[in-house]
Each structure stands twice: as structure tokens, then as C-alpha cells.
Amino acid sequence: xxxxxxxxxxxxxxxxxxxxxxxxxxxxxxxxxxxxxxxxxxxxxxxxxxxxxxxxxxxxxxxxxxxxxxxxxxxx
Amino acid sequence: xxxxxxxxxxxxxxxxxxxxxxxxxxxxxxxxxxxxxxxxxxxxxxxxxxxxxxxxxxxxxxxxxxxxxxxxxxxxxxxxxxxxxxxxxxxxxxxxxxxxxxxxxxxxxxxxxxxxxxxxxxxxxxxxxxxxxxxxxxxxxxxxxxxxxxxxxxxxxxxxxxxxxxxxxxxxxxxxxxxxxxxxxxxxxxxxxxxxxxxxxxxxxxxxxxxxxxxxxxxxxxxxxxxxxxxxxxxxxxxxxxxxxxxxxxxxx
Numbered sequence: 487x488x489x490x491x492x493x494x495x496x497x498x499x500x501x502x503x504x505x506x507x508x509x510x511x512x513x514x515x516x517x518x519x520x521x522x523x524x525x526x527x528x529x530x531x532x533x534x535x536x537x538x539x540x541x542x543x544x545x546x547x548x549x550x551x552x553x554x555x556x557x558x559x560x561x562x
Numbered sequence: 563x564x565x566x567x568x569x570x571x572x573x574x575x576x577x578x579x580x581x582x583x584x585x586x587x588x589x590x591x592x593x594x595x596x597x598x599x600x601x602x603x604x605x606x607x608x609x610x611x612x613x614x615x616x617x618x619x620x621x622x623x624x625x626x627x628x629x630x631x632x633x634x635x636x637x638x639x640x641x642x643x644x645x646x647x648x649x650x651x652x653x654x655x656x657x658x659x660x661x662x663x664x665x666x667x668x669x670x671x672x673x674x675x676x677x678x679x680x681x682x683x684x685x686x687x688x689x690x691x692x693x694x695x696x697x698x699x700x701x702x703x704x705x706x707x708x709x710x711x712x713x714x715x716x717x718x719x720x721x722x723x724x725x726x727x728x729x730x731x732x733x734x735x736x737x738x739x740x741x742x743x744x745x746x747x748x749x750x751x752x753x754x755x756x757x758x759x760x761x762x763x764x765x766x767x768x769x770x771x772x773x774x775x776x777x778x779x780x781x782x783x784x785x786x787x788x789x790x791x792x793x794x795x796x797x798x799x800x801x802x803x804x805x806x807x808x809x810x811x812x813x814x815x
Contacts, residue, residue, distance in 0.1 A: 493565035493572065500584075504592030504792040510752060528591065536565045543576045544752040550596025551587055552578035559572035561563060 489561045492541020496531050497553035503528035507545035507554060513538045516545055579603040581612060581632045588626060592792025594782035595624055597749040598662075598691060601759045603631050605766055606658070615658045616650055618643040620667035623698045624691065627662055641672025644679035647686040651769075658766055660687040665706040666696045669731050673705075676735075683740030683774040687765040690731065690777055693784040694803060701787035705729035708806055713787070728806060732779050736812040742774035744813040748781045750796040754809075773815070781807045 494516070501524060508516045508531060517534035524530050531554075533539065541558030581603035589595045606615045615633040619625055621640040628635035638646040643661035651659040668676050668690050679686065695713055696702040702715040706728055710719040720728075736744040743765055747758035758780060765776035781803050785795035 491563050491568055491572075493568035495569060497578075500586060502591035506592055506792050506796075509793045509796075526586075533565060539565075541572075541575055542752075546576040547752040547755040548597065548749070550589065550591075550593055550600075552582050552596070552600045554576070555574060555578070556576040557569045557572040558575045559563070559568050 490540050490558060491561050492539040492556060492558045493536060494533060494539065494545060495555045495557070497555075498524050498530045499526070500551050500553040501528060501530035502526075502551055503530055504550060506548045506550065507531050510544045510548040512542065512544060513540065515539045579607050581607050583630055583632050585629050587630055589623060590786045592783070592785050592795065593623070594693065594749050594780065595691065597755060598689065598758070598780055598782075599627065599630050601749075601755070601762055602660075602662070602689070605759060605763045606631075606633060608763070609658070609766060611658045611766075614656060615660070616654070618647045618650070618659070618661040620661070620663040622664035622667050624662055624664060625698075641667050641670070642675055643667065643672065644675045644684070644686065644688065648679055648682070648684045651684060651686050655685070655772075658687075658770055659685075660689060660766065660769065662689045663691070664697070665690070665692045665694065665704045669705045669729050673729075676731075677738070680735050680775040680777070681738045681740045685769050685772045686775060687762075687769045688775065688777040689762065689765075690779040691782050692731070692779055692807065693782040693787070694728075695784050695787040697784040697787050701784070701789075706731070708802060711802075730807065732777065732807075732812050735775075735777050740774050741777065741813060742815045743768050743776035743811075744779075745777075745811045746779040746781060746807060746809050748799070748804075748809055750783070750799060779807070781809065
């Protein structure tokens with residue numbers, strides 16, 4: 487069966503670290519940076535478990551600042 | 563497969579709509595305004611109305627909406643957005659005219675303008691952000707504040723004898739003959755975001771078809787005003803706000 491793989495790109499400087507994408511992700515892919523911050527001082531989101539991502543767009547849909555782009559590929 | 567490979571070889575299935583500018587939004591982290599701005603930009607883009615859309619921004623947190631959505635905007639006096647939109651739509655019927663108002667703008671100072679514009683059946687779309695609080699001025703009580711809800715001006719909770727009942731706008735609007743579409747949506751989950759987008763699209767299409775006034779109420783969070791984290795604010799909204807403001811279509815003609 488073909489497997490769908492996904493990946494997200496977070497616009498780090500736009501992210502405000504609101505955590506809504508982390509809560510919305512059904513597969514526990516995203517997390518806020520525990521220590522690192524962006525230029526505005528926010529703990530931005532990043533892919534903690536990138537291998538789990540299926541590109542479902544849940545994180546991108548609930549992101550209030552539109553910082554998340556989602557990419558998807560079919561793996562044979 | 564590495565994320566870099568997926569990004570270079572894969573298909574981009576979601577990105578920020580190009581109508582949303584690169585300016586950093588001044589809204590607090592997790593504010594529902596950002597999601598609704600994004601949905602409006604997506605809908606205008608999908609309808610191909612980039613050159614024809616005119617928004618009327620309110621007084622409130624969304625006063626700077628013109629910095630974020632790259633269409634034409636008019637900034638109306640407090641509460642007067644439906645009146646300004648009436649003139650815009652009557653003089654330029656080929657334009658897509660929508661207002662974007664909060665509960666302080668639409669349900670407090672602008673109640674008269676809103677109800678009369680809807681009663682006249684002006685062909686405008688009204689996007690109503692209901693977060694049950696005055697967000698911009700520091701979390702004071704709004705007409706839509708729930709009973710018992712603590713705000714800066716009701717520190718012991720809203721009381722009926724002192725502050726009256728919460729004003730529920732959508733049923734008021736739905737009973738007017740001039741409205742064609744009144745719905746209440748939210749943007750707290752991916753599913754709700756998709757539904758809200760469909761509702762905004764329908765409201766915009768009604769406006770262009772000349773069917774009458776459409777109102778899309780978005781039950782929203784104000785996590786700064788409510789003194790909660792964005793995720794907790796969403797839970798609080800589901801638990802308390804949806805009882806008084808249940809989601810769904812109230813009128814769809």
C-alpha cells in the first residue's frame with residue numbers, strides 16, 4: 487500500500503508560540519522549542535517526530551498567523 | 563524519507579494565502595482573529611475577487627485588518643461599519659463588500675446600524691467576531707459577556723440585576739426579513755475552521771448574488787482577556803460559550 491508522508495515548514499519569525507498547532511496535531515509531531523526563541527522572543531514550533539507526519543494540515547488550519555506550510559508525498 | 567526530501571519533491575498542500583501580507587499580526591498569540599483573517603483571504607482568492615473586494619474594518623482589535631489582508635479597506639467610525647458598507651455596496655454593486663466587526667462594535671455601539679442594515683436587506687456580508695469581552699481596551703464586560711463571567715468591570719462575575727442579560731445577536735438578525743443567511747461558527751478545531759470557511763464563502767456569494775444581508779458569527783476566544791492560555795481558552799469556549807451560543811445555521815434561504 488502506498489504510504490503518505492508529510493512535512494511542515496514553520497515560518498519561525500512569524501510564529502508566536504501559541505501552542506495551538508501542537509494541540510491540534512493528531513500524531514504528536516509538533517512541539518514548541520523548549521529553549522530556543524525567535525527574534526521576537528517566542529518559543530516557536532518545530533517538528534519533534536518528523537517521521538510521523540502525514541500532511542493532514544490540521545496544524546496549518548488552526549494556526550492563527552498562517553506560519554505553517556504543509557508538503558505531502560506518496561511513498562511507494 | 564527526510565523532511566527536506568518531502569519538501570523538495572512533494573506537493574505543497576497548504577500554505578499561507580498570498581492575500582495575507584507578510585506583516586506580523588499585532589494580535590496576541592493564539593487569537594482567533596488571525597484564523598478568520600486567513601479564511602477571508604483564502605475565500606477572496608478562491609472566488610477571484612482580489613480586485614473587487616472591499617472590507618470595512620471596525621474599531622477594536624481588528625482595526626488594523628487593512629495591514630494584513632491585501633484588499634481595499636475602509637475604516638469606519640465605531641459601530642458604523644454596516645452603514646459605510648451600505649453606501650459602498652449601493653454605489654459599487656459589482657464590488658464584494660463585507661464588514662468585519664467584533665462584539666463591542668456590532669453588539670454594543672453599532673446595534674442600531676447593524677439591525678437596520680440587515681432589516682433593509684443590504685447586500686453585504688457581516689463577519690461578527692464574538693469573544694464575549696472587550697479585548698482591545700483590556701477585558702471589560704461586553705454585551706455578549708456570559709452571566710457569572712469575570713471581567714475587568716465585573717470582577718465578581720456578570721449579574722442579571724446589575725448588568726442585564728447577554729445579548730444574543732444571531733437570532734435577532736435571523737428574524738429580520740432582510741437577512742438571507744445567519745450562521746454561527748467557530749475556529750477552535752480543524753473541522754470547525756473548514757466549516758467556518760464554507761460559511762464565509764456562502765455569505766460572500768450571497769452578497770454578490772444580491773440575496774440580502776448575510777451574517778457569519780464566529781464564536782471566538784480572547785485568551786488574554788480571559789486570562790487563559792490559547793489551548794485552555796478553546797476548552798473554556800467549548801464548555802461555556804457554546805451553551806449560550808450554539809453553533810449551526812439559524813437561517814439559510
